[in-house]
Amino acid sequence: MKTLFDGIRQSHVATPRLKASVLERPGSSENTPVVFIHGNVSSSIFWQPTMLALPDGIRGIAIDLRGFGDSETLPVDARRGLGDFADDVSSVLEAMGIARAHFVGWSMGGGVLMQLLLSHSSLFETLTLVAPVSPYGFGGTVGAEGRQLSADSAGTGGGGANPEFVALLEAHDASDGSPTTPRNVYRGTYVKNFAGLPHEDIWIESMLTTRTGLDNYPGDSVASDNWPGFAPGTRGVLNTMAPGNFDVSGIVSIDEKPPVLWIHGADDAIVSNDSLFDLNTLGKLGAIPGWPGDEIAPSQPMITQTRAVLDAYAANGGRYSEEEFADCGHSPHLEYPEKFSAALHAHID
Numbered sequence: 001m002k003t004l005f006d007g008i009r010q011s012h013v014a015t016p017r018l019k020a021s022v023l024e025r026p027g028s029s030e031n032t033p034v035v036f037i038h039g040n041v042s043s044s045i046f047w048q049p050t051m052l053a054l055p056d057g058i059r060g061i062a063i064d065l066r067g068f069g070d071s072e073t074l075p076v077d078a079r080r081g082l083g084d085f086a087d088d089v090s091s092v093l094e095a096m097g098i099a100r101a102h103f104v105g106w107s108m109g110g111g112v113l114m115q116l117l118l119s120h121s122s123l124f125e126t127l128t129l130v131a132p133v134s135p136y137g138f139g140g141t142v143g144a145e146g147r148q149l150s151a152d153s154a155g156t157g158g159g160g161a162n163p164e165f166v167a168l169l170e171a172h173d174a175s176d177g178s179p180t181t182p183r184n185v186y187r188g189t190y191v192k193n194f195a196g197l198p199h200e201d202i203w204i205e206s207m208l209t210t211r212t213g214l215d216n217y218p219g220d221s222v223a224s225d226n227w228p229g230f231a232p233g234t235r236g237v238l239n240t241m242a243p244g245n246f247d248v249s250g251i252v253s254i255d256e257k258p259p260v261l262w263i264h265g266a267d268d269a270i271v272s273n274d275s276l277f278d279l280n281t282l283g284k285l286g287a288i289p290g291w292p293g294d295e296i297a298p299s300q301p302m303i304t305q306t307r308a309v310l311d312a313y314a315a316n317g318g319r320y321s322e323e324e325f326a327d328c329g330h331s332p333h334l335e336y337p338e339k340f341s342a343a344l345h346a347h348i349d
Helices: 044-052 083-095 108-119 163-170 182-190 200-207 249-253 279-284 302-315 337-348
Strands: 009-014 019-025 034-037 060-063 101-106 124-130 221-223 230-232 260-265 320-325
Touching: 009 083, 019 044, 019 083, 034 044, 034 083, 034 108, 044 060, 044 101, 044 200, 044 337, 060 083, 083 108, 101 108, 101 337, 108 124, 108 249, 124 337, 163 182, 182 200, 249 302, 260 302, 260 337, 302 320, 320 337
Parallel strands: 034 060, 034 101, 101 124, 124 260, 260 320
Antiparallel strands: 009 019, 019 060, 221 230
């Protein structure tokens, strides 16, 4: 059982696909609910303050993805991109009798919702993307158009995870004893300025629910002749966002386009044009030996790519707005909760 805030209740929803843990802030059934999808190495409990801040009468729902939080642990087929997660979300909403909702997705959760938008656009009243993964995946692409750097997506996927971090997740290490503990990863990359932010122990509890292994986090990998010597496999979480498996830029062509709000931090270490989780950036900084240079292995321009896709989305009849929070890292909803909620409420109103 996870740590629940007053006003939040937990239930389990059984669908033909999985048994999912769902958090809910009750509200009027007459109002369109707001559905929250968490990011990688986290769970639904990160959304509790945002759910509690929703306007009176608005129902908030946060779903644990497979292999996270209290949802069932099932293999992730990375060949489908984030399709397993997107289909799980759809099945949970169907079981709950929800035919339409406002959606909010953070980081990988933003990618899950863009994947869901491709297949189930009729579900969407609005979409809010919070520091989302690029529509062209994580790593291994260049340019606003998301061109793949190598045919095998070398340097992306499961092989890029820090093995010490994975081991500490598996050991449920909540300490700050080394730079790679989940607590220090949270402090150093999830947020920009961790001092004074509330609920840190609860967020670490959430991170430690991540199920590890080849079928979950991080996934498998294969050898590659291209730098840095590995390519994504077909299983597990990180491989779902490898560019050979994931491309949701097709949202620009769907017929039913919900309005999109994109919120991101100006100092995001995870999703940026020079991400510290992009192995090409780390090679350029000298943290990984043998980097072949910018012509072969440039950093992925993640922010540029997202903006280009959303510009095309708007040019094709949709609309979006962008808010960049200054002095903010990867978690605008945690770092500036009042400002975040104000933007979200205006968007869903």
